[in-house]
Amino acid sequence: MKHSVKDPHSDAFAARAAHVRESFSRQGAMGLIGASIVELRPGYCALAVVPRPELSQQHGYVHAGIVAALVDSAGGYAGLTRFPDNAAVLTVEFKINLLAPAKGDRLLAEGHVVKAGRSLVVTRGEVHAEAGKARTLVALMQQTLIVMHGKPEI
Amino acid sequence: MKHSVKDPHSDAFAARAAHVRESFSRQGAMGLIGASIVELRPGYCALAVVPRPELSQQHGYVHAGIVAALVDSAGGYAGLTRFPDNAAVLTVEFKINLLAPAKGDRLLAEGHVVKAGRSLVVTRGEVHAEAGKARTLVALMQQTLIVMHGKPEI
Amino acid sequence: MKHSVKDPHSDAFAARAAHVRESFSRQGAMGLIGASIVELRPGYCALAVVPRPELSQQHGYVHAGIVAALVDSAGGYAGLTRFPDNAAVLTVEFKINLLAPAKGDRLLAEGHVVKAGRSLVVTRGEVHAEAGKARTLVALMQQTLIVMHGKPEI
Amino acid sequence: MKHSVKDPHSDAFAARAAHVRESFSRQGAMGLIGASIVELRPGYCALAVVPRPELSQQHGYVHAGIVAALVDSAGGYAGLTRFPDNAAVLTVEFKINLLAPAKGDRLLAEGHVVKAGRSLVVTRGEVHAEAGKARTLVALMQQTLIVMHGKPEI
Numbered sequence: 001m002k003h004s005v006k007d008p009h010s011d012a013f014a015a016r017a018a019h020v021r022e023s024f025s026r027q028g029a030m031g032l033i034g035a036s037i038v039e040l041r042p043g044y045c046a047l048a049v050v051p052r053p054e055l056s057q058q059h060g061y062v063h064a065g066i067v068a069a070l071v072d073s074a075g076g077y078a079g080l081t082r083f084p085d086n087a088a089v090l091t092v093e094f095k096i097n098l099l100a101p102a103k104g105d106r107l108l109a110e111g112h113v114v115k116a117g118r119s120l121v122v123t124r125g126e127v128h129a130e131a132g133k134a135r136t137l138v139a140l141m142q143q144t145l146i147v148m149h150g151k152p153e154i
Numbered sequence: 155m156k157h158s159v160k161d162p163h164s165d166a167f168a169a170r171a172a173h174v175r176e177s178f179s180r181q182g183a184m185g186l187i188g189a190s191i192v193e194l195r196p197g198y199c200a201l202a203v204v205p206r207p208e209l210s211q212q213h214g215y216v217h218a219g220i221v222a223a224l225v226d227s228a229g230g231y232a233g234l235t236r237f238p239d240n241a242a243v244l245t246v247e248f249k250i251n252l253l254a255p256a257k258g259d260r261l262l263a264e265g266h267v268v269k270a271g272r273s274l275v276v277t278r279g280e281v282h283a284e285a286g287k288a289r290t291l292v293a294l295m296q297q298t299l300i301v302m303h304g305k306p307e308i
Numbered sequence: 309m310k311h312s313v314k315d316p317h318s319d320a321f322a323a324r325a326a327h328v329r330e331s332f333s334r335q336g337a338m339g340l341i342g343a344s345i346v347e348l349r350p351g352y353c354a355l356a357v358v359p360r361p362e363l364s365q366q367h368g369y370v371h372a373g374i375v376a377a378l379v380d381s382a383g384g385y386a387g388l389t390r391f392p393d394n395a396a397v398l399t400v401e402f403k404i405n406l407l408a409p410a411k412g413d414r415l416l417a418e419g420h421v422v423k424a425g426r427s428l429v430v431t432r433g434e435v436h437a438e439a440g441k442a443r444t445l446v447a448l449m450q451q452t453l454i455v456m457h458g459k460p461e462i
Numbered sequence: 463m464k465h466s467v468k469d470p471h472s473d474a475f476a477a478r479a480a481h482v483r484e485s486f487s488r489q490g491a492m493g494l495i496g497a498s499i500v501e502l503r504p505g506y507c508a509l510a511v512v513p514r515p516e517l518s519q520q521h522g523y524v525h526a527g528i529v530a531a532l533v534d535s536a537g538g539y540a541g542l543t544r545f546p547d548n549a550a551v552l553t554v555e556f557k558i559n560l561l562a563p564a565k566g567d568r569l570l571a572e573g574h575v576v577k578a579g580r581s582l583v584v585t586r587g588e589v590h591a592e593a594g595k596a597r598t599l600v601a602l603m604q605q606t607l608i609v610m611h612g613k614p615e616i
Contacts, residue, residue, distance in 0.1 A: 028210035029217035032186065056182035058307060063183035064245040065226045069219020076218075091218040092582060093606055095249035095403040095450060095557055097430050099423045114448060115407045119581070120554065120608070122405050122448060124432075140422060140430060142403060142450045144555055144606065146582070153212060246428065247452055249403055249557040249604060251584050253577045268602060269561045273427070274400065274454070276559050276602060278586075294576060294584060296557060296604045298401055298452065300428070336518035337525035340494065364490035366615060371491035372538075372553040373531020380527045399526040403557035461520065 013042055019085065020045070020077050023153045030073060033066055037077075043113035045077035048106050051129075062102035067109075067127055067139050071096065074111030075123035075143040080153065082116045088153040092120070094143035102138045104131030111143070121145040167196055173239065174199070174231050177307045184227060187220055191231075197267035199231035202260050216256035221263075221281055221293050225250065228265030229277035229297040234307060236270045242307040246274070248297035256292045258285030265297070275299040321350055327393065328353070328385050331461045338381060341374055345385075351421035353385035356414050370410035375417075375435055375447050379404065382419030383431035383451040388461065390424045396461040400428070402451035410446045412439030419451070429453040475504055481547070482507070482539050485615045492535060495528055499539075505575035507539035510568050524564035529571075529589055529601050533558065536573030537585035537605040542615060544578045550615040554582070556605035564600045566593030573605070583607040 017040045024030060024037055030047075033055060038046040047070055049055065049062075057063040072094055080089045111125040125141035171194045178184060178191055184201075187209060192200040201224055203209065203216075211217040226248055234243045265279040279295035325348045332338060332345055338355075341363060346354040355378055357363065357370070365371040380402055388397045419433040433449035479502045486492060486499055492509075495517060500508040509532055511517065511524075519525040534556055542551045573587040587603035 023212045026210075026212040027217060028206075028208045029220050032208045052182075054182045054186045056180075058177045058180040059242070063181060063223060063227075064230075064248075065219070065223020066183050068222045068226065068248075069217060072219045072222065073217075088213070091252050093249065093251040093555065094218075094222075095247065097247040097423075097450060097452060098245050099425075099430060115405075115445065117407075122407060124448065137423065140432070140450060142405060142448060144405060247401065251577075251604060251606060253579075253584060269559075269599065271561075276561060278602070291577065294586070294604060296559060296602060298559060331520045334518075334520040335525060336514075336516045337528050340516045360490075362490045362494045364488075366485045366488040367550070371489060371531060371535075372556075373527070373534045374491050376530045376534065376556075377525060377527020380530065381525075384526075396521070399560050401557065401559040402526075402530075403555065405555040406553050 016081055019154065020080050023080065024077060026154065027073065029069060033069060035070055038108065040081060042081050043078055045074045045081065046108060046110045047074045048108050050106055051103055062107060064098050067098065067102050067107065068096050070107065071109040071111065071125040071127050071139060071141045072143065074109040075125045075141060076145060078111035078113050078123050079121040079145040082113055083147055086150060086152055088148040088151040090146050090148060092144040092146050094141055096139055096141045098139050100136050100138045102129055104129040106130045119147050121147060170235055173308065174234050177234065178231060180308065181227065183223060187223060189224055192262065194235060196235050197232055199228050199235065200262060200264045201228045202262050204260055205257055216261060218252050221252065221256050221261065222250050224261065225263040225265065225279040225281050225293060225295045226297065228263040229279045229295060230299060232265035232267050232277050233275040233299040236267055237301055240304060240306055242302040242305040244300050244302060246298040246300050248295055250293055250295045252293050254290050254292045256283055258283040260284045273301050275301060324389055327462065328388050331388065332385060334462065335381065337377060341377060343378055343381065346416065348389060350389050351386055353382045353389065354416060354418045355382045356416050358414055359411055370415060372406050375406065375410050375415065376404050378415065379417040379419065379433040379435050379447060379449045380451065382417040383433045383449060384453060386419035386421050386431050387429040387453040390421055391455055394458060394460055396456040396459040398454050398456060400452040400454050402449055404447055404449045406447050408444050408446045410437055412437040414438045427455050429455060478543055481616065482542050485542065486539060488616065489535065491531060495531060497532055500570065502543060504543050505540055507536045507543065508570060508572045509536045510570050512568055513565055524569060526560050529560065529564050529569065530558050532569065533571040533573065533587040533589050533601060533603045534605065536571040537587045537603060538607060540573035540575050540585050541583040541607040544575055545609055548612060548614055550610040550613040552608050552610060554606040554608050556603055558601055558603045560601050562598050562600045564591055566591040568592045581609050583609060
């Protein structure tokens with residue numbers, strides 16, 4: 001028999017996740033590059049984009065800057081899953097290493113919170129290129145976010 | 155009387171600049187975000203973009219990732235101005251600090267070569283937001299490029 | 309009955325590890341700060357230092373620069389474990405986030421190779437402060453190394 | 463005739479500079495590596511160290527980590543020159559590129575404030591190696607500091 005009692009933790013996160021999705025939907029830049037949310041968990045966000053010519057650099061691969069935009073957002077929303085309701089997120093800085101050509105069927109950018117302080121949150125991120133069953137690590141990121149208390153995200 | 159003798163240095167750079175512009179025109183991502191080349195000099199490249207809703211983050215400013223894409227390209231093309239003809243440029247890594255909201259009439263991203271080695275080139279970059287006569291520093295970048303000898307850029 | 313047949317992989321790494329230890333012993337700076345090698349595995353290096361007043365910043369914690377020196381070396385030697393014999397390692401660049409005061413009985417810096425290319429190697433590193441049984445993450449690092457082929461490390 | 467009227471701006475900075483020197487003198491790590499303050503101005507700090515075997519990496523040059531420690535401190539004290547009295551400075555993160563072997567008669571690390579916000583300060587830094595009259599750029603840094611209001615530096 002299935003319990004009808006709801007998990008209060010899941011419920012609390014469902015509200016938080018809706019908040020993150022609403023913020024994401026307002027990012028014109030994520031719409032422009034065609035990014036979508038693949039998964040949200042507390043302290044974790046995965047975003048994906050499908051490579052296409054409009055995202056390319058001069059050799060046809062996805063531009064390092066687009067890869068950076070994707071994983072910066074993944075890190076930022078990983079952070080936002082852990083913020084209080086009445087707070088917005090801004091990127092203070094990030095650093096990215098590009099490891100392999102970004103190409104294939106899909107790019108998956110994952111951000112995860114490593115340290116959540118009261119005002120600063122540090123995340124790491126990875127971007128993989130998926131082609132059929134192959135999966136290649138294409139970028140590594142490390143990021144600092146700031147929590148803007150009293151400035152609601154949406 | 156105007157001399158008809160051409161400046162060989164300028165001529166050499168004119169060819170190099172044409173090479174850079176050709177590479178830039180192949181970057182679908184720069185077309186997508188609406189970036190254009192403002193200036194090219196040996197070791198220097200300035201790119202601009204006009205803020206619009208499609209480039210925004212959730213609060214309406216230009217997305218940190220778009221700012222990063224712009225200044226990554228400015229740094230990369232600053233580097234390419236100094237490369238030999240038969241070599242391509244790739245970003246190894248970069249780090250960016252976001253200092254102020256990216257908004258206004260125009261974002262101007264400047265990249266300049268600090269150290270040009272045989273295989274690695276290090277650049278710095280700055281992004282300013284221009285609004286009327288006001289000019290605000292919105293981002294600082296430091297970047298490592300790799301020279302791909304024997305792999306023509308275009 | 310114990311086999312007398314040696315594991316060729318282990319033997320190969322033993323030689324490599326001896327090479328790394330020899331290089332480490334030549335780093336005056338590691339001697340000055342009192343660092344020692346805790347563990348070496350292929351693609352991994354752990355170094356430790358005991359906090360003392362000579363390593364401090366102004367509030368008595370271990371100086372961010374000393375933490376950086378330790379984890380830079382851990383990443384570099386993680387990389388060197390994967391290099392061919394006739395090659396030296398140099399740090400191209402690294403980025404470090406400081407997350408908590410570096411204090412306690414021991415600082416343990418771990419470096420691990422994420423991507424080993426022919427000429428560039430990318431590592432990540434973490435530093436934990438150990439106090440009794442408590443273990444606190446104090447720093448996160450991301451690093452690019454260059455393989456100097458034909459320039460023996462020692 | 464020389465005016466005896468004091469410059470109030472200089473006086474104010476003299477107190478601030480004394481504060482910075484007092485903090486610097488408490489950094490055991492700067493004493494250990496033999497660093498000294500060469501110059502302090504509002505938003506600027508220059509530190510120097512003389513290369514010696516105790517600061518070396520495996521090839522005899524000054525260790526990247528020592529170069530990093532020096533320029534991290536230069537950036538931090540550049541920031542502290544601009545802080546209010548009742549505030550301490552901590553490094554949030556920094557990124558450094560190593561450009562050339564750190565050797566010669568003296569290493570000079572300069573840090574300068576690029577953006578001083580209320581809670582975060584961003585600096586850039588450069589390290590030059592001086593040998594006779596030659597001066598070689600050996601490292602580039604970009605750094606984020608946090609202002610700890612209400613926690614006096616000394």
